[in-house]
Amino acid sequence: LAKTTQPPSMEAYEGQEVNVSCSHTNIATSEYIYWYRQVPHQGPQFIIQGYKDYVVNEVASLFISADRKLSTLSLPWVSLRDAAVYYCIVTHQGGRALIFGTGTTVSVSP
Amino acid sequence: NSKVIQTPRYLVKGQGQKAKMRCIPEKGHPVVFWYQQNKNNEFKFLINFQNQEVLQQIDMTEKRFSAECPSNSPCSLEIQSSEAGDSALYLCASSLPGTGGWAPLFGEGTRLSVL
Numbered sequence: 001l002a003k004t005t006q007p008p009s010m011e012a013y014e015g016q017e018v019n020v021s022c023s024h025t026n027i028a029t030s031e032y033i034y035w036y037r038q039v040p041h042q043g044p045q046f047i048i049q050g051y052k053d054y055v056v057n058e059v060a061s062l063f064i065s066a067d068r069k070l071s072t073l074s075l076p077w078v079s080l081r082d083a084a085v086y087y088c089i090v091t092h093q094g095g096r097a098l099i100f101g102t103g104t105t106v107s108v109s110p
Numbered sequence: 111n112s113k114v115i116q117t118p119r120y121l122v123k124g125q126g127q128k129a130k131m132r133c134i135p136e137k138g139h140p141v142v143f144w145y146q147q148n149k150n151n152e153f154k155f156l157i158n159f160q161n162q163e164v165l166q167q168i169d170m171t172e173k174r175f176s177a178e179c180p181s182n183s184p185c186s187l188e189i190q191s192s193e194a195g196d197s198a199l200y201l202c203a204s205s206l207p208g209t210g211g212w213a214p215l216f217g218e219g220t221r222l223s224v225l
Contacts, residue, residue, distance in 0.1 A: 046215065049213050097158070
């Protein structure tokens with residue numbers, strides 16, 4: 001079962017790129033990696049997912065190391081609205097179990 | 111724009127009272143999860159279902175917590191006798207299991223305050 005750990009916090013200025021890492025050292029071959037963001041009083045919102053290599057969508061990119069033990073979420077050009085807690089989640093048992101990361105609080109200053 | 115609908119958004123109960131919350135999962139998602147998120151942003155797994163059947167649940171759930179996911183009705187989580195330590199954000203999520211990497215979707219949560 002994958003254990004997922006993240007840095008507790010990061011700070012950035014508006015316009016900077018922010019890279020948030022997640023270590024999932026025991027990830028199994030069947031497990032996928034997902035990233036979510038959560039702001040106060042709301043549930044986690046999906047950002048991006050991946051299995052290996054590099055994935056990009058309109059809001060973020062995700063790099064997964066070759067051994068799949070580390071993933072890095074990249075947020076280009078952050079704004080004040082990107083201030084949130086970011087979680088990586090690894091699915092297990094074919095999506096029937098979720099393993100949450102410890103969460104990274106990203107603070108954005110003007 | 112969450113497609114998992116949780117009601118109510120906020121719930122205030124006195125100690126010893128029942129607290130019930132509901133969840134409508136994303137259409138076509140047979141797996142439903144309930145998590146408790148505390149003020150330290152830690153997620154605690156409570157129970158999950160596939161269709162109407164319980165897959166896994168923790169011991170705490172078996173004692174004061176009950177949950178069900180009947181066919182053609184919302185899923186529900188009920189706390190029989192609320193305690194102050196139950197104050198938390200209760201999140202419902204649904205997913206489509208398999209090898210396709212379908213992202214679990216979360217509702218907005220029900221914020222329970224036990225006075």
